[in-house]
Amino acid sequence: MSRKKKGSNNQRRGGNRNSKKDEYRSDLLAKSDMNNERFAAYYQAQNILPQEEWDSFMDALRTPLPTTFRVAGSRQTANSLNATIKDVHVPALNDVVFEDQKIPPPVQIPWYPDGLAWQFNVPKKVLRKSPEFKKFHSFLVFETEVGNVSRQEAVSMLPPLFLDVEPHHKVMDMCAAPGSKTAQLLEALHAQDTLTASSIPSGLLLANDSDYKRTHLLIHQSARLPSPALMVTNLDASNYPSIKVPAGNNSRMEQLLFDRILCDVPCSGDGTIRKNLNIWKTWQPNDGNGLHGLQLRILQRAMKLLKPDGRIAYSTCSLNPVENEAVIASVLLSNPEFYLVDVSSRLPELKRRPGLKTWRPTSDRTVKTTYETYEAFVANNPQAASTKLTPGHWPPANVEELNLDRCMRIYPHHQDSGGFFVAVLERKALAGQVKEKKRAAGSPVPIPGAKKPRLAEPAESSAPTPKEEITSAAATPDENLPTPSEVTQEPSTTEQSFKEMPYTFLSAQDPTLLLCINRLHLTKDFPSSNMLVRNPEGDVVRSMYLTNDIIKSVIQNNDFTKIRLTAAGTKVFTKQEGGKGSEAQYRILGEGLPVVLPYVDPVNILQANMSALKTFVEAHYPLLTSFEEPFKTILEGLELGCHVVNFPPGEIDGASLTHELLLPIWKSGVSVSLMVDKKAKNALSLRVFGKETSPPKQREKKDRESDAPMVDVDEDVKGAPDDEEDEEMRGGAEQIVVAAL
Numbered sequence: 001m002s003r004k005k006k007g008s009n010n011q012r013r014g015g016n017r018n019s020k021k022d023e024y025r026s027d028l029l030a031k032s033d034m035n036n037e038r039f040a041a042y043y044q045a046q047n048i049l050p051q052e053e054w055d056s057f058m059d060a061l062r063t064p065l066p067t068t069f070r071v072a073g074s075r076q077t078a079n080s081l082n083a084t085i086k087d088v089h090v091p092a093l094n095d096v097v098f099e100d101q102k103i104p105p106p107v108q109i110p111w112y113p114d115g116l117a118w119q120f121n122v123p124k125k126v127l128r129k130s131p132e133f134k135k136f137h138s139f140l141v142f143e144t145e146v147g148n149v150s151r152q153e154a155v156s157m158l159p160p161l162f163l164d165v166e167p168h169h170k171v172m173d174m175c176a177a178p179g180s181k182t183a184q185l186l187e188a189l190h191a192q193d194t195l196t197a198s199s200i201p202s203g204l205l206l207a208n209d210s211d212y213k214r215t216h217l218l219i220h221q222s223a224r225l226p227s228p229a230l231m232v233t234n235l236d237a238s239n240y241p242s243i244k245v246p247a248g249n250n251s252r253m254e255q256l257l258f259d260r261i262l263c264d265v266p267c268s269g270d271g272t273i274r275k276n277l278n279i280w281k282t283w284q285p286n287d288g289n290g291l292h293g294l295q296l297r298i299l300q301r302a303m304k305l306l307k308p309d310g311r312i313a314y315s316t317c318s319l320n321p322v323e324n325e326a327v328i329a330s331v332l333l334s335n336p337e338f339y340l341v342d343v344s345s346r347l348p349e350l351k352r353r354p355g356l357k358t359w360r361p362t363s364d365r366t367v368k369t370t371y372e373t374y375e376a377f378v379a380n381n382p383q384a385a386s387t388k389l390t391p392g393h394w395p396p397a398n399v400e401e402l403n404l405d406r407c408m409r410i411y412p413h414h415q416d417s418g419g420f421f422v423a424v425l426e427r428k429a430l431a432g433q434v435k436e437k438k439r440a441a442g443s444p445v446p447i448p449g450a451k452k453p454r455l456a457e458p459a460e461s462s463a464p465t466p467k468e469e470i471t472s473a474a475a476t477p478d479e480n481l482p483t484p485s486e487v488t489q490e491p492s493t494t495e496q497s498f499k500e501m502p503y504t505f506l507s508a509q510d511p512t513l514l515l516c517i518n519r520l521h522l523t524k525d526f527p528s529s530n531m532l533v534r535n536p537e538g539d540v541v542r543s544m545y546l547t548n549d550i551i552k553s554v555i556q557n558n559d560f561t562k563i564r565l566t567a568a569g570t571k572v573f574t575k576q577e578g579g580k581g582s583e584a585q586y587r588i589l590g591e592g593l594p595v596v597l598p599y600v601d602p603v604n605i606l607q608a609n610m611s612a613l614k615t616f617v618e619a620h621y622p623l624l625t626s627f628e629e630p631f632k633t634i635l636e637g638l639e640l641g642c643h644v645v646n647f648p649p650g651e652i653d654g655a656s657l658t659h660e661l662l663l664p665i666w667k668s669g670v671s672v673s674l675m676v677d678k679k680a681k682n683a684l685s686l687r688v689f690g691k692e693t694s695p696p697k698q699r700e701k702k703d704r705e706s707d708a709p710m711v712d713v714d715e716d717v718k719g720a721p722d723d724e725e726d727e728e729m730r731g732g733a734e735q736i737v738v739a740a741l
């Protein structure tokens with residue numbers, strides 16, 4: 001393969017950290033090298049498209065994928081930021097001409113609800129050099145950092161949309177990392193959030209991934225929408241243990257079953273070939289063949305965890321029927337209480353093709369031959385038994401009865417997207433459960449490698465006693481982790497020993513908790529019995545987390561020395577050492593404020609204005625004397641510690657705040673500071689005042705350091721990756737403190 005000249009971008013972005021990815025960047029691989037005879041022969045044999053579409057399909061695969069993003073966050077927040085994109089940014093990009101060429105502005109993806117997803121196709125050079133696009137690009141970068149924008153492939157946004165999640169649903173995301181779809185599910189659970197305050201959903205989202213490092217990436221990502229209803233586990237989804245919860249009001253325990261389950265399974269990922277150019281070089285049919293068994297086991301397990309009338313979305317970013325229709329056909333055969341849902345009238349603007357009813361697997365790397373039936377394959381391959389191919393890789397005899405045409409295939413040339421597959425399955429009402437039990441003993445399709453799932457034991461045994469408290473968001477995402485499409489290994493969760501901290505609920509009378517509630521002026525209805533800490537002694541050492549009732553019940557009734565629980569609830573309070581001479585106190589974390597806000601006594605919320613906001617944003621530790629009256633006197637009269645400030649909409653010097661903003665501050669002796677991390681502050685400054693904040697001046701820093709809080713406000717932000725290329729892998733700032741304006 002010939003390569004075009006290497007750009008200098010790689011060096012600029014920090015040496016060769018991304019060398020593996022950059023090697024295959026679209027501007028480094030000539031179109032003429034985007035060929036793979038095996039790929040073409042295989043998909044021609046599968047008849048995935050009418051012959052007349054083949055050339056446009058292949059052409060689309062050879063063109064770079066447009067940039068797509070989703071306006072994230074709870075509904076009101078997202079709608080508000082979306083209006084800014086539509087009414088401010090897009091008009092400014094409407095008439096951009098670059099090197100004599102008109103550059104098209106971003107457009108809304110037509111099928112995405114409420115126009116919240118966008119797409120644009122602009123060369124990097126334009127993003128760097130056109131002042132209008134440069135400004136828009138900075139806006140996107142900052143909003144992504146604070147979690148208001150999610151750079152996500154358009155097709156990857158699809159599966160959660162078919163689940164219709166509601167705030168009371170119990171939802172499971174079986175293969176969740178790095179978490180772009182988890183975020184969508186969380187947003188749906190939090191549909192009732194307002195611009196400034198978070199709701200506490202009665203349902204839950206259990207997000208799981210078998211890769212430990214990627215689980216922490218997931219935790220990092222989902223901290224963009226802090227939720228007391230989120231739990232993260234690190235387990236093999238194909239063998240996921242049953243979770244116990246009390247049955248109604250009596251003391252009997254029953255298995256927790258889910259209303260909605262997402263199975264976005266590991267796959268060969270050839271639908272991502274437009275951005276993962278190495279697939280051109282490496283593709284061969286056994287990639288998909290080898291994953292079929294794991295995909296099947298994960299989906300089978302999901303089916304056992306689903307409530308009657310519940311719904312599953314199964315998805316892959318692969319075009320291979322062996323990973324798609326073959327998996328669906330096999331599970332339908334062994335679970336007759338399930339059926340494929342006809343979703344053809346949903347998202348009417350989405351161009352899709354029905355699922356296949358015939359396909360021809362092969363284990364021949366060169367794809368010289370493919371086989372219509374398993375029997376034909378065995379007859380022609382003496383080594384058949386040593387391949388990963390099973391009868392379940394082929395269409396079953398009753399394929400016509402399964403409605404496989406209800407599956408959705410998304411092809412790149414139809415709407416300039418990646419390739420994708422989604423199937424929506426529902427479980428029939430209760431009578432089906434009886435059938436399921438009868439069938440379980442002799443399911444017609446053997447599932448390669450299937451194990452009996454473990455049952456969670458009652459929470460009797462004590463948790464391990466690690467030395468230090470670990471905050472759930474402390475992981476540093478690893479940029480060299482494989483992208484989802486590259487995950488082709490059988491999972492192993494046993495590689496790392498299980499060192500998670502225990503989860504201990506505080507007594508509502510815990511003296512430190514009570515002190516904290518008093519100092520922060522929280523109302524009596526604050527759910528103090530749902531506060532947990534994570535350290536072996538169960539004492540308040542540093543941070544306190546809030547969960548909803550169902551997460552509390554799950555934690556209290558299951559043995560988490562056996563279920564690898566890596567996060568639960570959301571961190572709301574953390575200890576703040578005082579400056580010189582003042583005692584330590586607890587403060588509301590920026591990310592926790594929306595959750596705590598409904599319980600902050602309104603009389604204790606300080607009222608500020610645009611001038612105060614400007615002072616807070618321009619300096620890092622502004623002196624009390626730098627504020628205008630009457631806010632200056634209000635600040636001077638405050639006790640030291642954490643307070644909440646309300647900035648109502650307003651204008652100053654041409655800058656405007658269009659929605660109310662509530663932020664935590666910390667008052668020290670002579671200065672006061674916003675308790676938001678640098679990135680959030682930058683995004684706020686850019687949005688309201690049109691400029692970034694400046695780094696602290698040496699002088700300013702020196703003058704105030706004796707007065708400033710001992711812990712920097714950035715203490716909770718660790719290791720956000722800075723690779724803008726890979727949106728699925730991209731983490732964001734951990735604190736979502738600034739709602740969209």
Ligand SMILES: C[S@@+](CC[C@H](N)C(=O)[O-])C[C@H]1O[C@@H](n2cnc3c(N)ncnc32)[C@H](O)[C@@H]1O
Pocket residue numbers: 156174175176177178179180181182208209210211214235236237238264265266267294298484485487490491728
């Ligand atoms: C396609 S990716 C998921 C992408 C994710 N849903 C998102 O939207 O960000 C597949 C994920 O499955 C995980 N995985 C692989 N084998 C697994 C297993 N046996 N159990 C659970 N997760 C598994 C991988 O670590 C990977 O993160």
